[in-house]
Amino acid sequence: xxxxxxxxxxxxxxxxxxxxxxxxxxxxxxxxxxxxxxxxxxxxxxxxxxxxxxxxxxxxxxxxxxxxxxxxxxxxxxxxxxxxxxxxxxxxxxxxxxxxxxxxxxxxxxxxxxxxxxxxxxxxxxxxxxxxxxxxxxxxxxxxxxxxxxxxxxxxxxxxxxxxxxxxxxxxxxxxxxxxxxxxxxxxxxxxxxxxxxxxxxxxxxxxxxxxxxxxxxxxxxxxxxxxxxxxxxxxxxxxxxxxxxxxxxxxxxxxxxxxxxxxxxxxxxxxxxxxxxxxxxxxx
Numbered sequence: 138x139x140x141x142x143x144x145x146x147x148x149x150x151x152x153x154x155x156x157x158x159x160x161x162x163x164x165x166x167x168x169x170x171x172x173x174x175x176x177x178x179x180x181x182x183x184x185x186x187x188x189x190x191x192x193x194x195x196x197x198x199x200x201x202x203x204x205x206x207x208x209x210x211x212x213x214x215x216x217x218x219x220x221x222x223x224x225x226x227x228x229x230x231x232x233x234x235x236x237x238x239x240x241x242x243x244x245x246x247x248x249x250x251x252x253x254x255x256x257x258x259x260x261x262x263x264x265x266x267x268x269x270x271x272x273x274x275x276x277x278x279x280x281x282x283x284x285x286x287x288x289x290x291x292x293x294x295x296x297x298x299x300x301x302x303x304x305x306x307x308x309x310x311x312x313x314x315x316x317x318x319x320x321x322x323x324x325x326x327x328x329x330x331x332x333x334x335x336x337x338x339x340x341x342x343x344x345x346x347x348x349x350x351x352x353x354x355x356x357x358x359x360x361x362x363x364x365x366x367x368x369x370x371x372x373x374x375x376x377x378x379x380x381x382x383x384x385x386x387x388x389x390x391x392x393x394x395x396x397x398x399x400x401x402x403x404x405x406x407x408x409x410x411x412x413x414x415x416x417x418x419x420x421x422x
Contacts, residue, residue, distance in 0.1 A: 138281065139218060140195035146413040147193060148174065157183050180204065184211040191241070191420045194218065199285040202227040205242070209234040214241035214420045216413075219294040223286060241419050246298040250411040253376045254299055256403045257358065257365055260378065261303055266360030272300055272341045273357045277349035287325040289316065292345035296356065300332065300341055303358065310335040319348055366398070376401040 140158070147153045148171050155175035158164050164176045175182075183189055184207055191214035194204050202222040208215045209231065221244045222228045235242035248254045260266065274296040283291055301308070311333040316325030326348045332341035354369040364379040377398040383391040 142409055143193050143195050143218075143413065144171070146407075146410045147417070149410065150414050150417055152191075152417045154189055155183060155186065180207075184208060184213065190214060191216065191416070193416075197283070197285045198223050198290055202231065205231050206234060209238055209240055209242065212238060212240070214243075214416075216241075216243045216245060216416045218245040219247075219298075220244075220286075220290050223290060241416070243416050243419065245412060246294065247408050247412060248295050248299050249302070250408040250415065251369075252406050252408075253367060253369070253401075253403050256376060256401060257299075257356075257367060258302060260365060260401070261358065261360075265380070266358065266363030266365060266378070268361045269303060269337070269339050269358060270361060271359040272303065272339065273359075274300065274341070274343045275345075275353050275355050277344070277346045277351070277353040279349060279352075280347055282320060282326075282347060284321055284324060287316065287318075287328070288345050288347045289314065289325060289328045289330065292347065293328070293330060293343055296343050296345075297332075299356070300343070304334050304337055304339055304341075307334060307337065309333055309341070365401075374400045376403060 144153065144156060144167065153171065153174050155177060156164065156167050156171070157177050157180055158167070159178050161178060164178065167174070168176055177183070183192060192208045194201060194208070194215065194217040196204060196218075198220055201217050201220070202224070205215050205217045205221075215235070221231065231242060234240075261269065276292045276296060281291075309332040313331040314328060316328035318324055319326045327346045328344075330343040330345075332343070334341070352370055356367045358365040358367075362381070364382055366377045366379075368375055378401050379398050381394050381397055384394055385391045
């Protein structure tokens with residue numbers, strides 16, 4: 138379902154040459170929408186086409202490795218949707234192949250191209266909320282259900298990639314994860330993941346769920362002197378900063394300061410379009 142958005146944006150920046158889809162009905166629709174773009178149901182047509190310098194892979198996650206590997210081995214730059222693979226060794230092999238063939242390998246971590254996330258990084262780096270102590274991230278929805286990957290693989294890469302960037306690109310020292318399979322046996326529909334960055338004294342809780350009655354995409358960053366709330370489901374006021382939230386008197390416990398949140402102004406640009414443009418620029422340059 139995400140592939141159609143990638144097709145739209147790669148076409149918009151003028152680099153779309155050919156679309157491959159095994160669904161002929163989908164190809165018929167694309168024929169009406171995109172002029173002068175080739176259409177095929179055969180992957181071989183892509184990797185054997187000398188006019189194709191780069192490929193974008195948007196498939197079920199368990200197929201990412203196979204198709205990305207073939208593309209790299211055939212001399213193509215590769216953009217693959219997250220997660221890069223469902224296996225660490227396969228991911229490392231793709232990285233090795235990209236280096237061996239001197240090709241671009243880029244994973245679609247969309248939030249890094251979100252202007253509000255860029256603003257969050259800027260605020261954290263400036264020290265406006267003090268040292269980060271805790272991050273809570275909720276990504277909830279009803280669907281889209283999958284059978285090749287669980288909700289952790291499907292939803293959480295968004296949050297994990299941003300959190301790692303906020304934690305100085307360090308890996309957590311400890312990880313705990315628990316989940317529940319409701320729809321399909323062994324495929325978790327709900328997971329809670331806890332990341333401990335002991336060296337940084339940061340504790341992270343990531344809650345993902347595709348069995349939730351409403352959509353929520355919210356990240357809360359608690360610093361020593363302030364807090365940030367990023368709500369990506371809102372049209373406006375997506376990012377709110379709380380410059381103060383506690384008042385220390387002479388007692389042992391602080392008094393909470395209510396209602397101090399202020400919207401952070403951010404010029405919005407479509408993240409996917411920026412991401413596609415960045416990949417194209419990497420390949421061209």
